[in-house]
Amino acid sequence: xxxxxxxxxxxxxxxxxxxxxxxxxxxxxxxxxxxxxxxxxxxxxxxxxxxxxxxxxxxxxxxxxxxxxxxxxxxxxxxxxxxxxxxxxxxxxxxxxxxxxxxxxxxxxxxxxxxxxxxxxxxxxxxxxxxxxxxxxxxxxxxxxxxxxxxxxxxxxxxxxxxxxxxxxxxxxxxxxxxxxxxxxxxxxxxxxxxxxxxxxxxxxxxxxxxxxxxxxxxxxxxxxxxxxxxxxxxxxxxxxxxxxxxxxxxxxxxxxxxxxxxxxxxxxxxxxxxxxxxxxxxxxxxxxxxxxxxxxxxxxxxxxxxxxxxxxxxxxxxxxxxxxxxxxxxxxxxxxxxxxxxxxxxxxx
Amino acid sequence: xxxxxxxxxxxxxxxxxxxxxxxxxxxxxxxxxxxxxxxxxxxxxxxxxxxxxxxxxxxxxxxxxxxxxxxxxxxxxxxxxxxxxxxxxxxxxxxxxxxxxxxxxxxxxxxxxxxxxxxxxxxxxxxxxxxxxxxxxxxxxxxxxxxxxxxxxxxxxxxxxxxxxxxxxxxxxxxxxxxxxxxxxxxxxxxxxxxxxxxxxxxxxxxxxxxxxxxxxxxxxxxxxxxxxxxxxxxxxxxxxxxxxxxxxxxxxxxxxxxxxxxxxxxxxxxxxxxxxxxxxxxxxxxxxxxxxxxxxxxxxxxxxxxxxxxxxxxxxxxxxxxxxxxxxxxxxxxxxxxxxxxxxxxxxx
DNA sequence: CTGAAAGCGCTAACAT
DNA sequence: ATGTTAGCGCTTTCAG
Numbered sequence: 079x080x081x082x083x084x085x086x087x088x089x090x091x092x093x094x095x096x097x098x099x100x101x102x103x104x105x106x107x108x109x110x111x112x113x114x115x116x117x118x119x120x121x122x123x124x125x126x127x128x129x130x131x132x133x134x135x136x137x138x139x140x141x142x143x144x145x146x147x148x149x150x151x152x153x154x155x156x157x158x159x160x161x162x163x164x165x166x167x168x169x170x171x172x173x174x175x176x177x178x179x180x181x182x183x184x185x186x187x188x189x190x191x192x193x194x195x196x197x198x199x200x201x202x203x204x205x206x207x208x209x210x211x212x213x214x215x216x217x218x219x220x221x222x223x224x225x226x227x228x229x230x231x232x233x234x235x236x237x238x239x240x241x242x243x244x245x246x247x248x249x250x251x252x253x254x255x256x257x258x259x260x261x262x263x264x265x266x267x268x269x270x271x272x273x274x275x276x277x278x279x280x281x282x283x284x285x286x287x288x289x290x291x292x293x294x295x296x297x298x299x300x301x302x303x304x305x306x307x308x309x310x311x312x313x314x315x316x317x318x319x320x321x322x323x324x325x326x327x328x329x330x331x332x333x334x335x336x337x338x339x340x341x342x343x344x345x346x347x348x349x350x351x352x353x354x355x356x357x358x359x360x361x362x363x364x365x366x367x368x369x370x371x372x373x374x375x376x377x378x379x380x381x382x383x384x385x386x387x388x389x390x391x392x393x394x395x396x397x398x399x400x401x402x403x404x405x406x407x408x409x410x411x412x413x414x415x416x417x418x419x420x421x422x423x424x425x426x427x428x
Numbered sequence: 429x430x431x432x433x434x435x436x437x438x439x440x441x442x443x444x445x446x447x448x449x450x451x452x453x454x455x456x457x458x459x460x461x462x463x464x465x466x467x468x469x470x471x472x473x474x475x476x477x478x479x480x481x482x483x484x485x486x487x488x489x490x491x492x493x494x495x496x497x498x499x500x501x502x503x504x505x506x507x508x509x510x511x512x513x514x515x516x517x518x519x520x521x522x523x524x525x526x527x528x529x530x531x532x533x534x535x536x537x538x539x540x541x542x543x544x545x546x547x548x549x550x551x552x553x554x555x556x557x558x559x560x561x562x563x564x565x566x567x568x569x570x571x572x573x574x575x576x577x578x579x580x581x582x583x584x585x586x587x588x589x590x591x592x593x594x595x596x597x598x599x600x601x602x603x604x605x606x607x608x609x610x611x612x613x614x615x616x617x618x619x620x621x622x623x624x625x626x627x628x629x630x631x632x633x634x635x636x637x638x639x640x641x642x643x644x645x646x647x648x649x650x651x652x653x654x655x656x657x658x659x660x661x662x663x664x665x666x667x668x669x670x671x672x673x674x675x676x677x678x679x680x681x682x683x684x685x686x687x688x689x690x691x692x693x694x695x696x697x698x699x700x701x702x703x704x705x706x707x708x709x710x711x712x713x714x715x716x717x718x719x720x721x722x723x724x725x726x727x728x729x730x731x732x733x734x735x736x737x738x739x740x741x742x743x744x745x746x747x748x749x750x751x752x753x754x755x756x757x758x759x760x761x762x763x764x765x766x767x768x769x770x771x772x773x774x775x776x777x778x
Numbered sequence: 779c780t781g782a783a784a785g786c787g788c789t790a791a792c793a794t
Numbered sequence: 795a796t797g798t799t800a801g802c803g804c805t806t807t808c809a810g
Contacts, residue, residue, distance in 0.1 A: 092498075092557075092803095094802095094803060094804085095803070095804070095805095096803080104780075104781090105780070105781050105782080106781095106803085106804085107780075107781060107782080107804095107805080108779090108780060108781075110804070110805060111779090111780085111805095114805080118779070118780090119779070119780080120779060120780090123779085123780085135557075137554060137557040137558045138558060138803085138804075139495070139558060139559050139802085139803050139804070140494075140500075140558045140559050140560050141491050141492075141494035141495040141498075141500065141559045141802085141803080141804090142491075142495050142559075142786090142802070142803035142804040142805090143803080143804055143805080144490075144491035144494075144786095144804095145489070145491040145492050145495050145785095145786050145787065145788090145802090145803080145804075146785085146786055146803080146804045146805050146806085147786085147804085147805070147806095148442075148491075148786075150490075150491065152538075155539075157523060157524050157527050158524070159521065159524045167510070167517050167520050169520065170510050170517050170519065170520040171509065171510060173507060173523075173539070174507050174508070174509045174510075174541065177507050177539045177540065177541045178541050180539075181540070181541055186538055186539065186540060186560065187538070187539040188502075188536055188537070188538055188539070189505075189523070189527045189530075189536065189537040189538070189539060190527065190531070190536060191524065191527045191528050191531055204487060207442075207485075207487040208487045208488060208489060208490045209489050209490050209491045209492075209787095210490050210536065314724065315724050315725070316724075341724075348701070351698075351701065351702055352701060352702075370510060371721070374664065374665045374666070375665070442787095444786095444787060444788085445787070445788065445789095446787080454796075454797085455796070455797050455798080456787085456788080456789095456797095457788095457789075457796075457797065457798080458795085458796060458797075460788070460789060461789095461795095461796085464789080468795075468796095469795070469796080470795060470796085473795085473796080488787085488788080489786085489787050489788070491786085491787080491788095492786070492787030492788040492789090492802090493787080493788055493789080494788095494802095495786090495787080495788075495801095495802050495803065495804085496787080496788045496789050496790085496801085496802055497788085497789075497790095497802085498802075559803095
């Protein structure tokens with residue numbers, strides 16, 4: 079309350095290595111050794127030191143350690159605002175998985191915001207320069223994404239979730255095998271007896287959209303089924319609803335539909351219900367991303383293995399951080415999982 | 429490539445205060461002064477130093493600064509996984525707003541995960557002890573929430589988003605005035621000509637649910653309208669759908685419905701459509717939280733002012749950090765905003 | 779196997 | 795108004 083250091087009066091005493099050493103009758107250095115090179119210290123003294131650490135509730139000071147070893151154990155991640163029209167947020171769930179993976183690796187996630195790709199790169203570089211983070215994770219990297227090259231040029235260690243169409247050899251990435259997911263969805267519907275399986279996807283400008291559409295096309299071809307039930311629209315519920323509507327007006331309407339996203343699938347679900355069709359019996363729908371909404375509406379959906387993705391990303395990033403300059407990078411393609419729910423679980427007979 | 433310091437070869441030279449001082453022909457201390465007490469240094473030398481800073485692209489080392497001033501400029505935030513059945517994520521949007529507010533205040537958000545309230549408190553305390561964060565933000569604090577008291581006991585500086593029913597004088601909080609939001613929704617519907625306005629809310633165990641329900645009750649009473657159209661259910665789409673269904677089976681069904689969440693509102697929307705009612709014309713629906721899904725379905729909704737909430741939280745937290753021990757804390761109640769969309773924008777005549 | 783010395787980059791206090 | 799000194803807590807040499 080009085081005196082010049084009033085503002086620190088409520089702070090805990092802050093236990094240091096020296097405090098522990100004092101209690102254990104050893105030097106601070108030995109305490110540090112117990113923590114980092116337990117084999118270098120005699121079992122007896124180690125026991126004593128460990129007891130002292132425990133008794134005092136010692137917690138190493140991160141700033142001091144960071145300063146000394148020039149590594150913050152922090153991973154930067156740009157948080158983007160959810161698109162207003164999207165259903166459920168993959169971003170949100172990924173972030174949680176990443177936080178979990180970081181913790182398992184003894185690190186933490188540092189959030190930052192940025193309005194566009196350029197400022198994301200600038201901010202990331204700045205965070206690295208100031209020692210706030212050791213590296214960053216790039217989310218939703220797409221075909222022509224400028225960020226990998228820019229971060230490479232800025233010498234910011236990073237791992238990408240998603241990948242560009244070219245230059246993937248220059249950096250480490252983890253991606254989900256969309257093709258496999260869509261293929262699984264089509265195979266599943268074929269196994270249920272469907273033959274006219276439509277596809278509602280995104281315009282060509284999205285590389286992910288292209289990959290998913292192509293997979294549908296190949297799968298249909300492989301089964302000897304028609305490949306003309308293919309529409310590309312914006313990723314909104316309305317677009318999904320309208321598209322199914324027009325499909326159903328055809329003389330030979332599809333009996334099942336695979337969509338590039340749950341947002342589109344929710345729209346399709348809406349149309350089916352509005353037309354008095356029972357989803358799962360009269361028409362099958364399979365979405366993509368396994369969002370909370372898919373769960374809520376009992377929609378089958380191809381889910382991304384976010385936990386595995388996060389773990390892989392942390393692994394590659396740590397690799398990246400400890401690696402020598404001229405090393406080679408890695409790409410990892412993870413398989414998604416089809417979650418079958420009511421919207422497609424019954425056998426279909428015309 | 430060779431030698432013992434190979435692993436640092438790709439790192440930038442890392443400009444320090446001393447480097448800047450050397451270039452500007454002053455001591456490192458003067459450079460520091462230019463940065464922190466510009467008035468204490470002569471305009472001429474300041475210019476020179478600033479030029480040097482700019483030329484070298486100097487960025488202060490956070491770890492060193494943190495060590496020296498024992499403050500990390502980091503705010504801890506526990507990221508919780510989205511509930512599978514909830515629609516859109518307030519959490520996600522709040523996090524973005526908080527990141528933005530933190531940046532504006534020259535700070536960053538550090539993410540952490542925890543399985544329950546207890547481990548959240550333990551982790552927060554640990555992050556504080558290790559100097560990783562200066563304080564934390566508590567999300568979704570409810571009536572009997574044990575976290576404020578626990579953090580207080582652990583002497584972890586924090587600000588709560590939401591508040592407990594008792595003991596709010598002991599800590600700083602920011603909350604949204606639910607009552608005002610619901611009242612606004614009811615008034616709006618009354619102004620549109622509705623008289624039978626139903627309420628679908630949450631069970632009593634949620635304090636937020638109680639507040640919102642009470643506000644509906646009072647508002648209806650004030651307008652001299654019936655207060656029996658009141659149901660409490662779990663926060664799922666299905667519950668919302670079923671509840672509206674049963675309301676509409678009444679001999680005197682409601683013509684409008686206010687819900688405690690968008691999740692419930694989406695369910696209601698679904699039921700209305702399924703029954704061939706045009707939402708906005710045959711029945712009005714107003715949700716809560718103004719989620720992306722409300723936007724997508726053109727649902728009116730009471731939106732929380734997340735940006736203002738975040739700014740207020742940062743303000744109070746900074747206050748908390750710089751304050752003397754025995755100070756008083758603050759509570760701030762912010763008004764939500766009703767966003768009127770198609771689901772309730774028309775006048776209603778029976 | 780343990781201790782002593784040095785310094786990471788910064789800033790508060792004092793000295794000039 | 796600027797420079798010098800010292801030390802935050804830790805770890806990497808190097809001696810003992």
